[in-house]
Amino acid sequence: MEKIEVSKEMIKKLMDGVLSDQEVLMLQNSYKDHDRFLKYLEVLQERVPWDDKILMRLSEHVYIVQKKDTGERISKCTCGYEFGDYRVNWKLNCLINVRKTIEEMSEVYHPVPACPEPEWQEIREFFCPGCGTQLAVEVVPPGYPILFEFLPDLDSFYKEWLHSPLPDHGKYRFEDKSLTLIEKWSKEV
Amino acid sequence: MFKDLDDVLKNAKSLKDLLAARDELTQKTGTYYGIQELKLKEEDPLKFEQFYAELHSVVLRAREHSRLITASPGGREMGESLWSLCTPDGDTLANSLGFSTHMVAYRKAIRFMIENGYEENPGINEGDIFSTDDGNTAGAPHPGDTYTYLPIFFDGEMVGWAAAVNHIMEAGAPVAGSWPGFAVDTTMDGLVFPPMKVGENYTPARWWEELWKARTRAPVFNILDDKMRLTGCMYIEQGVKEIIKKYGLDYYKRAIREVIEETRRAIVENIKTLCVPGVYEGTSFRVVKYKGLSQVWPHADKDFMLHTRMTVRISPEPKILGDLTGTSKWDYCAFNGYPGGADIAFYLPVTGNFLNNTKMTSGLFYDIRSYYPEGCTYNPDTPYAAFSNIWAQSMSMGALHWNALTRAFYARGFLEECISCEGDWAGIQGAGTLANGQQYGFTNFEQVGGVAQGAYPFRDGIPVAWAMWTQLCNIGNQEEWEYLIPPFFYLGRRLVKDFCGHGKYRGGLGLSSVHWIVQPGRDLYISRGGAGMAQTPFVAIGQCGGYPAPNSWYVALRNSNLNEKIKEGLPYPRSADEILEYVNEGKIEAKDLQIFKADPPQLRMEDGDVFSDASGAAGGWGDPLERDPYMVINDLNNEWISEKIAYTCYGVVAKKSSIDGKVRYELDVESTEKTREERKKARLSCQSVKDWWMKERKRVINKDFIEPVRYTYKSSFSTKDGEKFRQYYVGFWQLDKDFEL
Ligand SMILES: [Zn+2]
Numbered sequence: 053m054e055k056i057e058v059s060k061e062m063i064k065k066l067m068d069g070v071l072s073d074q075e076v077l078m079l080q081n082s083y084k085d086h087d088r089f090l091k092y093l094e095v096l097q098e099r100v101p102w103d104d105k106i107l108m109r110l111s112e113h114v115y116i117v118q119k120k121d122t123g124e125r126i127s128k129c130t131c132g133y134e135f136g137d138y139r140v141n142w143k144l145n146c147l148i149n150v151r152k153t154i155e156e157m158s159e160v161y162h163p164v165p166a167c168p169e170p171e172w173q174e175i176r177e178f179f180c181p182g183c184g185t186q187l188a189v190e191v192v193p194p195g196y197p198i199l200f201e202f203l204p205d206l207d208s209f210y211k212e213w214l215h216s217p218l219p220d221h222g223k224y225r226f227e228d229k230s231l232t233l234i235e236k237w238s239k240e241v
Numbered sequence: 242m243f244k245d246l247d248d249v250l251k252n253a254k255s256l257k258d259l260l261a262a263r264d265e266l267t268q269k270t271g272t273y274y275g276i277q278e279l280k281l282k283e284e285d286p287l288k289f290e291q292f293y294a295e296l297h298s299v300v301l302r303a304r305e306h307s308r309l310i311t312a313s314p315g316g317r318e319m320g321e322s323l324w325s326l327c328t329p330d331g332d333t334l335a336n337s338l339g340f341s342t343h344m345v346a347y348r349k350a351i352r353f354m355i356e357n358g359y360e361e362n363p364g365i366n367e368g369d370i371f372s373t374d375d376g377n378t379a380g381a382p383h384p385g386d387t388y389t390y391l392p393i394f395f396d397g398e399m400v401g402w403a404a405a406v407n408h409i410m411e412a413g414a415p416v417a418g419s420w421p422g423f424a425v426d427t428t429m430d431g432l433v434f435p436p437m438k439v440g441e442n443y444t445p446a447r448w449w450e451e452l453w454k455a456r457t458r459a460p461v462f463n464i465l466d467d468k469m470r471l472t473g474c475m476y477i478e479q480g481v482k483e484i485i486k487k488y489g490l491d492y493y494k495r496a497i498r499e500v501i502e503e504t505r506r507a508i509v510e511n512i513k514t515l516c517v518p519g520v521y522e523g524t525s526f527r528v529v530k531y532k533g534l535s536q537v538w539p540h541a542d543k544d545f546m547l548h549t550r551m552t553v554r555i556s557p558e559p560k561i562l563g564d565l566t567g568t569s570k571w572d573y574c575a576f577n578g579y580p581g582g583a584d585i586a587f588y589l590p591v592t593g594n595f596l597n598n599t600k601m602t603s604g605l606f607y608d609i610r611s612y613y614p615e616g617c618t619y620n621p622d623t624p625y626a627a628f629s630n631i632w633a634q635s636m637s638m639g640a641l642h643w644n645a646l647t648r649a650f651y652a653r654g655f656l657e658e659c660i661s662c663e664g665d666w667a668g669i670q671g672a673g674t675l676a677n678g679q680q681y682g683f684t685n686f687e688q689v690g691g692v693a694q695g696a697y698p699f700r701d702g703i704p705v706a707w708a709m710w711t712q713l714c715n716i717g718n719q720e721e722w723e724y725l726i727p728p729f730f731y732l733g734r735r736l737v738k739d740f741c742g743h744g745k746y747r748g749g750l751g752l753s754s755v756h757w758i759v760q761p762g763r764d765l766y767i768s769r770g771g772a773g774m775a776q777t778p779f780v781a782i783g784q785c786g787g788y789p790a791p792n793s794w795y796v797a798l799r800n801s802n803l804n805e806k807i808k809e810g811l812p813y814p815r816s817a818d819e820i821l822e823y824v825n826e827g828k829i830e831a832k833d834l835q836i837f838k839a840d841p842p843q844l845r846m847e848d849g850d851v852f853s854d855a856s857g858a859a860g861g862w863g864d865p866l867e868r869d870p871y872m873v874i875n876d877l878n879n880e881w882i883s884e885k886i887a888y889t890c891y892g893v894v895a896k897k898s899s900i901d902g903k904v905r906y907e908l909d910v911e912s913t914e915k916t917r918e919e920r921k922k923a924r925l926s927c928q929s930v931k932d933w934w935m936k937e938r939k940r941v942i943n944k945d946f947i948e949p950v951r952y953t954y955k956s957s958f959s960t961k962d963g964e965k966f967r968q969y970y971v972g973f974w975q976l977d978k979d980f981e982l
Pocket of ligand 1: 113129130131132133180181182183184185
């Protein structure tokens, strides 16, 4: 194994699916490059159409950003749609389509015997309200709470692992705040 | 107790002393045996590396030798075997190729022997052979996985264990095969035994052979495999003695502990390099359909799902904790497990992701841990729970862990390490009596040896190229399986069209084989041992908008005119989906066609019948509407997907033409753009999650679920920590505080 220099060009090619299998294999077989995260953020920042600072990429299109004007840490789609406080599960602010019948399921699972069983399971598709991109899929029994896939401990990561604390370190307690939104909904019931 | 490692090595009098010292010093200091400096490594790093390379080479060779000396075809063909060298107190130092996380079980079994006084009774002496396949006492994932332990002595001092495991052909349960899918409690698991002394002076006891003959259906194979494991262990023992002679006993005893501490440190560094601290949630479901299978055990006569919920917490120290709170309670079914066997699945993503730049030793166990609430599927609060096929859903638990790590790697930008992980697998098993009265049992490990790889964030998964549990992906030669199982012949083996999790990048397609029964003799019964079934996908959460993979399904075609068609020289189906096409198109007539989305019971098969699986599909990555439409066209032209899926899932419209009788597809650019635009618009008119929540909440309050779903939730609420999951459930739906289902 050796240590290699990974350029921003290479990261872009990797993201775009045009890095050769040989080069991918080389990346897999090498010691990891310690500045990958910062270069990755730079590439991502160059590609999004807005200029809030990206703190972390959660998913193909969902980022945690620090808003330029207010300094708030929110999750945000590539298209610019804002999901609010990053500690609230962003899926709660999506649009949703639920596939319940074999006919609906067999549009995405095929051949037909490969479909999940109606009543036992449903397919939930989560879309960005801004651009309609499918951001997440759950296949779960009816009544299953929506999963919060990943809540990063941003402050610890930046301060203790990268040794570069965020300017507003300590302002956002590391906790799942999804219930605050759900409690708001329940008042409207 | 002991002050430090030097003190331990000088003054420990027994294995019990060693084990207690290891536990205490490691616990107290956070480093292995309290080792602060890797003295031997620092003094002479080349010597240290050479020492380790020699140990490693001994176990690597042990595997390759012993498989060629005595082994059943299953033992030889398949990757599910492992030879290892352990410390006297049970930590693993070096592994051969193979299913490496089995080393979790070594720690468990050796601990059990030490803590239960095996040093005094039955005694641990040079040349003694120990064996076990028990989950509760010895960490075996299921009774088919059989372990051999040979203590290694040097100048009268116990210096380690040679250990080996392989998956045998037949486990001797009421349901034949090696993963009985129907078991009510552990008395139906087959031949299960705690660590036992089964031979002395390097010679298996006579009764040991008789036991295999009496209590399993493939004794010839099982005895061959037993000898194979022992051969490798003896090879390791000899090799280690030579190494100790060369380096000296004092060097050996300290170096083996430094090696493990070195791994522990490397793991910590790797977590920091690759991950992000935080909380990662995942879930999966596994169907259990026992209703109607038996009137004999009314407590097992029900349908439900086993729910696995895993919250992976990566803390800043760094440490990783896989918390299984919310997981179902154990039940009267084959799919429970015990913590050791469960950990074998839990640690798969660790060996798969954190060991590439260090040594594969027990050092990986110390900062990455699982938590199985008492009473749950993976930690039954009884020693009588059946565990004959824990792999049926513990692989999904491994996959949840892996997918959590993938989310972390993705956030760090290490896309080359990210895959949409699935752990689906399948095996066909059974028993029969040949025309001459010879009885036999068998397992076909084909779809255990290799499955499809999930999508990366930048390319499609490759079919039949991967297995979460082994580096040695190999589905075996068809011919070998045919001679192993007399009446089984392959009519075909091919990828199943559309059968994957779709996405911007799709998972590798699953595989199907068509097993044609020819002259089975007096009788033949088959069933299926395997992971999930298509009724639920294996992992419930896709990656970044891609779909999780569909699970396995089966087709049994019995009492048909297939043999006549073959005699006439007409085409015959080569995969499960083709069987259905042939029947639909009237090319084959069958009196009995069954499709299974849940485990089939044992089926009686006659001459000309067919059993076919479709399994090992992998998950997708990203929104399918973002898939390059030319890749969709390519999939169409390769017959990897259907026109239907191209349109309904990918929004791609293709122009179809026929050149020299061969169908070709071209992209209809305009119609595709229009279709995709319309799809996005349709998505934007979907309800908000908030509106959905309002409606669903009423359904939850009305408990408007089918009984199996209600049972599944109730079960998850009833483990030792189930109340936590109940409260979470109540919180999410804003229910009455004492809400019950
Ligand atoms: Zn968007």
